[in-house]
Amino acid sequence: MSKGRVTSGMRPTGSLHLGNLLGALNNWVRLQDEYECFYFIVDWHALTTPGGGDAVGYEHVGELQDRVREMAIDWVAGGLDPEKCSIFVQSHIPEVAELHLLFSMITPLGWLERNPTYKEMILGYKIDSPSYGLLGYPTLQSADILAYKGEYVPVGKDQEAHVNMTRDLAQRFNSLYGAKVFPITQTLLTEVPKVPGTDSVDKKMSKSAGNYIALSFTEEETAETVRNMFTDPTKIRKNDKGHPDGCVVFAFHGIYNKGEFAVVRDECEKGLRGCVDCKKQLAGRMNEALAPVRARRRDLEANPGRIREILHAGAMHAREIARDTLDEVRDVMNLPPRGSS
Numbered sequence: 611m612s613k614g615r616v617t618s619g620m621r622p623t624g625s626l627h628l629g630n631l632l633g634a635l636n637n638w639v640r641l642q643d644e645y646e647c648f649y650f651i652v653d654w655h656a657l658t659t660p661g662g663g664d665a666v667g668y669e670h671v672g673e674l675q676d677r678v679r680e681m682a683i684d685w686v687a688g689g690l691d692p693e694k695c696s697i698f699v700q701s702h703i704p705e706v707a708e709l710h711l712l713f714s715m716i717t718p719l720g721w722l723e724r725n726p727t728y729k730e731m732i733l734g735y736k737i738d739s740p741s742y743g744l745l746g747y748p749t750l751q752s753a754d755i756l757a758y759k760g761e762y763v764p765v766g767k768d769q770e771a772h773v774n775m776t777r778d779l780a781q782r783f784n785s786l787y788g789a790k791v792f793p794i795t796q797t798l799l800t801e802v803p804k805v806p807g808t809d810s811v812d813k814k815m816s817k818s819a820g821n822y823i824a825l826s827f828t829e830e831e832t833a834e835t836v837r838n839m840f841t842d843p844t845k846i847r848k849n850d851k852g853h854p855d856g857c858v859v860f861a862f863h864g865i866y867n868k869g870e871f872a873v874v875r876d877e878c879e880k881g882l883r884g885c886v887d888c889k890k891q892l893a894g895r896m897n898e899a900l901a902p903v904r905a906r907r908r909d910l911e912a913n914p915g916r917i918r919e920i921l922h923a924g925a926m927h928a929r930e931i932a933r934d935t936l937d938e939v940r941d942v943m944n945l946p947p948r949g950s951s
């Protein structure tokens with residue numbers, strides 16, 4: 611019996627932070643035991659926007675290779691096992707570019723223009739002159755998924771519209787060419803625990819907001835970031851009664867110190883716990899939880915050949931599958947066969 615296929619990608623933002631780990635990555639790690647998983651770093655998608663500041667983009671490609679590499683290291687350090695899933699770089703699979711081209715012929719412009727994330731990206735990145743590639747972002751994403759006939763796509767709610775378009779495109783292709791080449795892809799909505807930013811419980815941890823703890827942080831950097839976290843501003847002395855619900859430190863106790871969560875609340879509210887100690891305790895718990903990830907990270911950093919090997923092996927496997935898909939696609943579209951080349 612063949613396992614269902616899972617495909618998912620992330621833009622190469624470099625080293626992951628706790629929000630990425632607790633959200634997407636832990637979920638991917640769980641899926642690798644039950645499904646045949648294809649996980650890729652979408653370097654082409656990074657080129658759909660100009661970049662600038664800390665972000666890579668078509669005007670800022672200087673850091674692209676490093677960001678891809680850092681992300682791959684953190685995927686493996688975070689628990690993706692190259693023996694169980696395929697880990698690779700999007701642009702190492704030229705078949706995806708070919709599929710994107712063919713899909714671009716049958717993607718109605720209206721679908722792309724209506725895509726809500728297109729408008730958000732233009733506003734969010736303040737893009738004056740959006741490119742053809744940016745408009746086609748979901749078509750490229752569909753090619754990413756369908757080159758491997760992905761049935762399930764674990765992503766957050768913000769990506770649902772893209773997966774829905776993938777499904778529409780697969781159906782359109784199948785019905786145009788009277789063949790069931792592509793599956794009907796489903797979103798596996800990731801139930802992400804809310805990981806707040808280090809600056810506010812009302813914000814999400816994100817690289818661009820700078821309110822994050824990266825997996826690449828040392829124990830001391832982690833402790834220092836915890837020391838600077840936003841707490842209840844009315845609680846100044848240990849015996850002041852606190853309000854844990856607006857406190858970032860408290861929110862993280864809920865993730866890294868679940869067993870004592872109720873105790874932390876109680877002691878804070880009754881003025882039996884000071885913020886300095888509360889933060890020390892949290893940093894200790896976080897550093898404990900992150901120790902194995904950091905150890906794997908150090909090993910991979912010390913052995914640069916290893917991550918290259920992992921990405922190479924992943925791409926070899928993914929390409930085999932994508933080649934078969936493209937053979938089928940060219941065949942049903944009646945493109946002239948390429949002979950034995």
Ligand code: TRP
Nearest residue numbers: 617618619620621652751754755
């Ligand atoms: N668009 C996704 C994001 O911004 C990344 C992505 C690219 C992706 N291709 C994909 C996700 C294929 C799932 C499947 O997060």
Ligand code: SF4
Nearest residue numbers: 857859860878885888
């Ligand atoms: Fe936050 Fe802990 Fe201080 Fe309470 S004691 S305000 S939970 S840091």
